[in-house]
Amino acid sequence: MDSLDAIEKLAKQTRTEKVPSFDVSAKVLQRIEAEEIESFGFVAFDLFASISAIAASVVGYFSIGALRSVTSPLMQFLTPLQEVRIW
Amino acid sequence: MESTDRTDIAACLNGDKDSYANLVRRYEAQITKLMWRFSRDPVVCEELVQEVFVEAYLSLSSFRGDAPFLHWLRRIGSRVGYRFWKEQAKTKSAVPLADFDAIEAEDADTIDPSVAAEVLHSLLARLPRADRLVLTLMYFEQCGTKEIAEQMGWSRAVVKMRAFRARRKLKTIAERENLLEKLGWIH
Numbered sequence: 001m002d003s004l005d006a007i008e009k010l011a012k013q014t015r016t017e018k019v020p021s022f023d024v025s026a027k028v029l030q031r032i033e034a035e036e037i038e039s040f041g042f043v044a045f046d047l048f049a050s051i052s053a054i055a056a057s058v059v060g061y062f063s064i065g066a067l068r069s070v071t072s073p074l075m076q077f078l079t080p081l082q083e084v085r086i087w
Numbered sequence: 088m089e090s091t092d093r094t095d096i097a098a099c100l101n102g103d104k105d106s107y108a109n110l111v112r113r114y115e116a117q118i119t120k121l122m123w124r125f126s127r128d129p130v131v132c133e134e135l136v137q138e139v140f141v142e143a144y145l146s147l148s149s150f151r152g153d154a155p156f157l158h159w160l161r162r163i164g165s166r167v168g169y170r171f172w173k174e175q176a177k178t179k180s181a182v183p184l185a186d187f188d189a190i191e192a193e194d195a196d197t198i199d200p201s202v203a204a205e206v207l208h209s210l211l212a213r214l215p216r217a218d219r220l221v222l223t224l225m226y227f228e229q230c231g232t233k234e235i236a237e238q239m240g241w242s243r244a245v246v247k248m249r250a251f252r253a254r255r256k257l258k259t260i261a262e263r264e265n266l267l268e269k270l271g272w273i274h
Contacts, residue, residue, distance in 0.1 A: 013198050013203040
């Protein structure tokens with residue numbers, strides 16, 4: 001007999017094997033609840049991160065305008081020099 | 088799909104977890120039988136069964152209801168088991184066939200099914216993961232190439248090729264491990 005035929009026969013017997021039985025419903029529900037709490041935590045974090053990003057964008061938008069209008073106090077010393085003819 | 092399944096799924100999607108518990112109780116035996124093919128350790132097997140039902144719950148909204156709910160669960164089960172083998176690949180090594188006692192039986196029909204399963208499991212564990220999956224589903228679950236292709240999202244041609252190659256590899260392994268000597272009842 002070929003090895004593969006022997007394996008086929010083993011497989012046929014294997015299909016009648018009695019497998020253990022578990023009652024997993026309670027544990028499954030427990031794990032689902034844990035997953036949901038965890039995913040809620042992620043949603044809350046995502047929401048917080050999104051709001052922070054929006055706030056940062058708004059502040060950034062106004063600060064760029066403000067920065068453009070800021071002039072250095074040193075400029076009042078430099079401005080007369082720019083008008084001076086070197087030669 | 089059974090109307091009880093349909094009712095429970097609809098209730099579950101509306102947030103009724105007890106309905107999901109009904110579904111779990113209805114199919115846990117079949118899923119345990121499938122996951123037992125991926126791990127023969129009862130503790131690990133129970134965890135895999137839980138994993139299947141948790142994954143099924145989290146993607147329940149994507150279940151279209153075209154095929155029976157059990158088919159969908161079995162598809163998730165095969166993928167969970169396949170992933171489990173991937174995680175185990177680096178840590179576990181297969182038990183050599185020499186470690187098993189000679190299988191004493193008059194003929195193939197009188198051999199203890201759990202002993203036959205241990206030997207077959209040990210032989211299949213030597214194959215690459217994809218080959219092992221194809222033969223596991225074929226030998227243990229009597230799945231056809233079409234069913235395996237559907238479960239794993241592979242093409243049927245790929246499954247056929249894998250099955251052919253896997254059988255050839257398995258034959259080589261069985262001969263190297265002197266399987267026929269172990270099986271005294273084979274003539």
